[in-house]
Amino acid sequence: MDETRSAIGSDHLLEEARVDADVFALRPDYRALLIVAEGIEPGPSDAESERLLSEAEASARKALESRPVEELPHVAAWREAYRAFGAKPQRTRNSLEALTRRAESGLPRVNRLTDIYNAISVLHQIPLGGEDADRYAGAPRLLRASGDERFDTVAGGEPVEEHPELGEVVWTDDAGVTCRRWNWRQGRRTQLTNETTSALFILDVLAPVDDDALARASEQLLSHLTRLGPSVHTAQRLIAAD
Structure with a gap:
């Protein structure tokens, strides 16, 4: 495995x-870029996050003028990846596809941290998850599920515990699943809140997205994260196959 660490910090995650x-x-061809940002000052959506979301919405509308969502190159690649482990992409859409579809009519306005990573995902057409790093129990791991892992979620408005399917690709930590079906649905336990000050972001990449495109997405994400407080500092690590 080829693992490239940044020179900034050595966070255990x-x-x-x-x-x-x-x-x-x-x-x-899969690559995972993990970014930790600490020292974030929480805040509501602001003028800059609104500008970024509006830019993402316009970008999605332009991309969908000539083809449907499922034919966008990276969306199509993720649909193929879902089929490879037995998921039905028309029923459980990867986060990039779900956000791009929603962008046509308007992305959600949540808080400035969530707004930023949702907008970057759509703008760069890369699935991008954000979670509260302080709520992790141990480090993140991407694996094929045994089916016994715990997943803390909500169904019908009530908290429930589910289990992934055998062979499903899931992100986990020592306490259970943090995100099901690679980048489909995040769990409640590690979700970002209005009090989050330390966040973990995961950028999931398949061909045809190359390393240069991934770098552009991460650079824009980092530039917006560093404006969320005078003490924000970041570290990142790329994990790829040999």
Whole structure:
């Protein structure tokens, strides 16, 4: 496994993060860029996050003028990846597809931290998850599920515990699943809140997105994260197959 660390910090979430070989066997082109941002000052949506969301919405509308969502190159690649582990992409859409579809009529306005990463995801056409790093129990790991792992979610407005399907690709920590079906649905336990001051972001990439495109997305994300307080500092790590 080729693992590239940034020179900034050595947070245990990054140092100990893993992607299992079984996942790379499904998609050897898969890369995960993990970014930790600490020292964030929480705040509501603001003029800059509104500007970024509006830019993302316009970008999505332009991209969909000539083709449907499912034919956008990276969306199509993720649909193929979902089929490889038995998921039905027309029923459980990857986060990029779900956000791009929603962008046509308007992305949600949540808080400035969530707004930023949702907008970057749509603008750069990359699935991008954001979670509260302080709520992690151990480091993140991407693996094929045994089916016994716990997933803390909501159904019918009530908290419930579910389990992934056997062989499903999931992000986990020591306490259970943090995101099901690679980048479909995040759990409640590690979700961002209006009090989050330390966040973990995961950018999931398949071909045809190359490393230069991934770098552009991460650079824009970092530039917006660093304006969320005078003490914000970040670290990142790229995990890829040999």
